[in-house]
Amino acid sequence: MSTDRHIVLFDLFGVIACHQRPGALEQMATLCGAPADAFADTYWACRPPYDAAQQTAAGYWTTILRQLSRPVDTDTIEELRLADIDSWSRVDDRIVAYVQRLRDRAEVALLSNIPDDHADAFLAAQPWLRNLDHVAFSGKISAAKPDPAAFHHCVTALRAAPADFLFIDDREENVHAAQAIGMNAHLFTQPDELTAAIDTWLLSRAG
Structure with missing residues (x-):
């Protein structure tokens, strides 16, 4: 079942934000x-x-x-x-800019494994996150990927169907978990390949 919506659900670390600082x-x-x-x-x-x-x-x-x-x-x-x-405070400015532009073409949400106190600090440092259609931090929703409950939270919060989502993550186990509940999902490897995958998905939904 789908409500014919276009929701791109991003992971944070390893996609929009950088992995932990070396050292x-x-x-x-x-x-x-x-x-x-x-x-x-x-x-x-x-x-x-x-x-x-x-x-x-x-x-x-x-x-x-x-x-x-x-x-x-x-x-x-x-x-x-x-x-x-x-x-854990660094972001990829190129991806941040892309995510914000993407809101002209789709609903954009975030699902991240991040403790509660980290989430508060990240929101304070990155106020653009508050402009997204939904932000789900594991430390706030008491469920962390790949637990299906984390994905179901986003489905419920956005009043959508799993098939309305394209989930983007850099970890295979999380991609498989999203697919298992009926979401479309894509394994992130690099920015250029990400934009092509999202464009292809949005085009398929437009038909």
Whole structure:
């Protein structure tokens, strides 16, 4: 079923925004005096509950410090939290400009795995996000990709059908999850290929 709408649903990091700044994890490891490799492993292993709003920032960093046998104190937690937010703060200005122009041809929405406090900082730094038709951050909706609930949230929020969406993401598991609920989906690799894929999809919908 389709309501004949044209909704392009973007991932954030790896598509519109850049991946984490190189060297950031090593810098955070130094902040708490942990080995870089062990810090990186623990950082990622503990991330899913934080992304999905099942854990606060303080809880996330407390868990990491305890697993690394490092002292737990509020100053260190705040230093790590702010360094983490800053490490994810860069955007690709070319894609940002394209996304804003695309609103002349389609509805544009965003679905990103990002903790609640990161989402607040990102919205403050990138006010253009508020002009999109819908913005869904995992830390705000308590569901993270590839959980189907994250995609269903967007369908419900926009009062659309899954077939009305073209979902863009740089991770195969997320693309497959979107397709599994009936969305069209495209694996992002580079900007030129992205614009061609969106143009092709919009043309097919126009027919």
